[in-house]
Amino acid sequence: MTRFALLLFVIVALILPHHAAATIVLDQSIEQLAVTATSVVHGTVVSTRSRRTNGRWTTQVLVTVIERVKSDPAEITLLPTIGFVLPGGGDGELAQIVPGTPRFTIGEEVVIFLWRGPDSTNRLLGLSQGTFRVDRKGPAAESPAIAVSDRRQLSTFRHKPGTLPDSPTPIQEGVVVELPLTELLGRVHTAVKSLESK
Amino acid sequence: MKFAIIALVWSFLCVPTSALAYKVYTTLTNGQRAPSSCTLDQPRKLRWNTGEIPYVIEPVPTQVLSNGVATDAIIDSFQEWEAYSECNVPTLKFNGVKQNLAVEYNEIDPESNENTLIWVTSINEWGHSPGILALTTLTYSRCTGIIVDADIEVNLAQFDFSAAQTPPPHMTDIQNTITHEVGHFLGLDHSGVASATMFANAPDAETQKRDLEDDDIAGLCCLYGTGSPSVVKSPEMVCEGAPPQSEDPVMNNDDDSGTGCHTSRNPAPFSWPAVGVTVGLVMLWVAQQTRKAHRSAPKCLLFLSKPHIQPRDNV
Numbered sequence: 001m002t003r004f005a006l007l008l009f010v011i012v013a014l015i016l017p018h019h020a021a022a023t024i025v026l027d028q029s030i031e032q033l034a035v036t037a038t039s040v041v042h043g044t045v046v047s048t049r050s051r052r053t054n055g056r057w058t059t060q061v062l063v064t065v066i067e068r069v070k071s072d073p074a075e076i077t078l079l080p081t082i083g084f085v086l087p088g089g090g091d092g093e094l095a096q097i098v099p100g101t102p103r104f105t106i107g108e109e110v111v112i113f114l115w116r117g118p119d120s121t122n123r124l125l126g127l128s129q130g131t132f133r134v135d136r137k138g139p140a141a142e143s144p145a146i147a148v149s150d151r152r153q154l155s156t157f158r159h160k161p162g163t164l165p166d167s168p169t170p171i172q173e174g175v176v177v178e179l180p181l182t183e184l185l186g187r188v189h190t191a192v193k194s195l196e197s198k
Numbered sequence: 199m200k201f202a203i204i205a206l207v208w209s210f211l212c213v214p215t216s217a218l219a220y221k222v223y224t225t226l227t228n229g230q231r232a233p234s235s236c237t238l239d240q241p242r243k244l245r246w247n248t249g250e251i252p253y254v255i256e257p258v259p260t261q262v263l264s265n266g267v268a269t270d271a272i273i274d275s276f277q278e279w280e281a282y283s284e285c286n287v288p289t290l291k292f293n294g295v296k297q298n299l300a301v302e303y304n305e306i307d308p309e310s311n312e313n314t315l316i317w318v319t320s321i322n323e324w325g326h327s328p329g330i331l332a333l334t335t336l337t338y339s340r341c342t343g344i345i346v347d348a349d350i351e352v353n354l355a356q357f358d359f360s361a362a363q364t365p366p367p368h369m370t371d372i373q374n375t376i377t378h379e380v381g382h383f384l385g386l387d388h389s390g391v392a393s394a395t396m397f398a399n400a401p402d403a404e405t406q407k408r409d410l411e412d413d414d415i416a417g418l419c420c421l422y423g424t425g426s427p428s429v430v431k432s433p434e435m436v437c438e439g440a441p442p443q444s445e446d447p448v449m450n451n452d453d454d455s456g457t458g459c460h461t462s463r464n465p466a467p468f469s470w471p472a473v474g475v476t477v478g479l480v481m482l483w484v485a486q487q488t489r490k491a492h493r494s495a496p497k498c499l500l501f502l503s504k505p506h507i508q509p510r511d512n513v
Contacts (some may be wrong), residue, residue, distance in 0.1 A: 024331040024332045024333070024400070026330075027327060036329070054300075055302030056335075057302045093341055094305060096335055096336065097223065097244075097380055099334065115327040115328065124328045125329065126330065127330070129329075152388070152398075154387065
């Protein structure tokens with residue numbers, strides 16, 4: 001029995017919060033992100049490049065498309081790559097950081113929720129909220145690919161239930177959201193179909 | 199078994215919800231590594247290296263907030279961070295209300311730069327995706343980590359803010375939001391302490407973040423140093439590795455959080471989680487030893503171990 005208690009104690013110690021937690025974003029579920037996004041893309045990062053315009057750094061990220069889970073109606077020709085802009089970046093001695101902005105490395109597989117702004121530039125919807133990295137390094141060869149969204153640098157803002165009856169109810173899914181890639185893509189497909197049928 | 203249960207309960211009681219505390223940004227945050235020309239090879243905390251940080255704010259759009267009240271609320275948000283004399287935090291100087299401010303940094307003419315608070319009232323002017331309430335842009339040296347400019351943007355195009363003492367339930371308190379953003383402005387990341395201003399979540403109408411908690415002050419002292427060790431309020435506030443303001447803020451590589459600052463998760467004198475876990479383990483060990491002793495010891499030992507009563511001398 002003591003061994004059981006010891007085991008329980010160790011488990012308790014391990015599961016006690018280990019996430020540490022400046023951008024404040026509206027807390028949105030995957031379905032809400034899918035509906036708001038102008039395009040949702042599953043792909044691989046092929047390049048990242050910082051540049052400065054008018055004293056402001058941005059980083060241009062280019063992704064080769066594996067699947068367009070949601071297509072932007074404004075895109076007449078669907079190209080094999082899609083680009084988007086992140087706030088922040090750096091060159092020389094100086095850099096700019098907008099906390100909550102994910103960084104991308106060449107070759108990584110991602111699912112990204114993009115929003116095309118009035119200036120026709122694609123941006124990440126909700127910064128880290130709209131970014132899922134695909135982890136295929138499961139313990140077994142047949143392990144399913146996991147999609148991970150790390151939102152630890154984001155502040156989330158929630159409407160109190162019932163205060164805004166016309167707005168969708170945000171669903172907090174945690175600071176590090178992990179789910180099988182197939183489930184993520186399935187939920188996006190379902191949300192998009194539901195939107196199209198309305 | 200009784201001991202084991204007590205040990206578990208003790209462990210629960212001693213491991214506080216504030217096991218995860220303040221963090222600070224470093225030159226490694228978001229992967230911005232130092233250029234090869236940089237002679238300093240260690241990552242640095244992002245912090246200001248000046249005694250005074252001036253800031254200006256755009257006129258508050260009157261259709262959204264009462265101008266005078268909101269401006270006061272914003273000044274209060276900045277002043278909250280310099281109200282703690284135990285930390286050598288730079289003075290945050292309000293340089294007035296100015297029109298047409300921008301988020302930018304002019305490297306050619308650094309003196310022309312201003313730290314700004316900007317209101318965006320149209321989604322067409324909001325240079326980010328929708329759903330973002332507010333954000334802070336920090337410009338810093340990738341080599342030294344010294345912040346040279348900070349700008350805060352607030353999304354009035356999509357969100358309703360209030361400057362009232364008690365905000366309506368469906369609105370966002372402007373002072374609550376800006377106090378949190380000023381923490382980022384100074385170099386603080388999010389805290390795991392739910393009551394802290396730098397905690398990452400906020401519901402509608404929250405005002406709790408208007409006032410700093412010990413954890414926020416500890417983070418501030420970590421970044422900017424303390425005036426004297428004698429003014430430290432609590433063990434959690436001790437910031438091992440916090441440099442005096444005159445020294446360079448070198449990141450502490452022993453800190454697994456990568457922040458360069460120790461937090462109340464592992465403060466110098468003692469840590470409540472560590473105490474809780476240690477006491478819990480010791481009690482479990484004692485419970486196990488007691489059971490073993492009960493099993494192996496002859497029963498008469500219990501009798502023999504009773505204290506021998508000596509007859510008292512009458513005085």
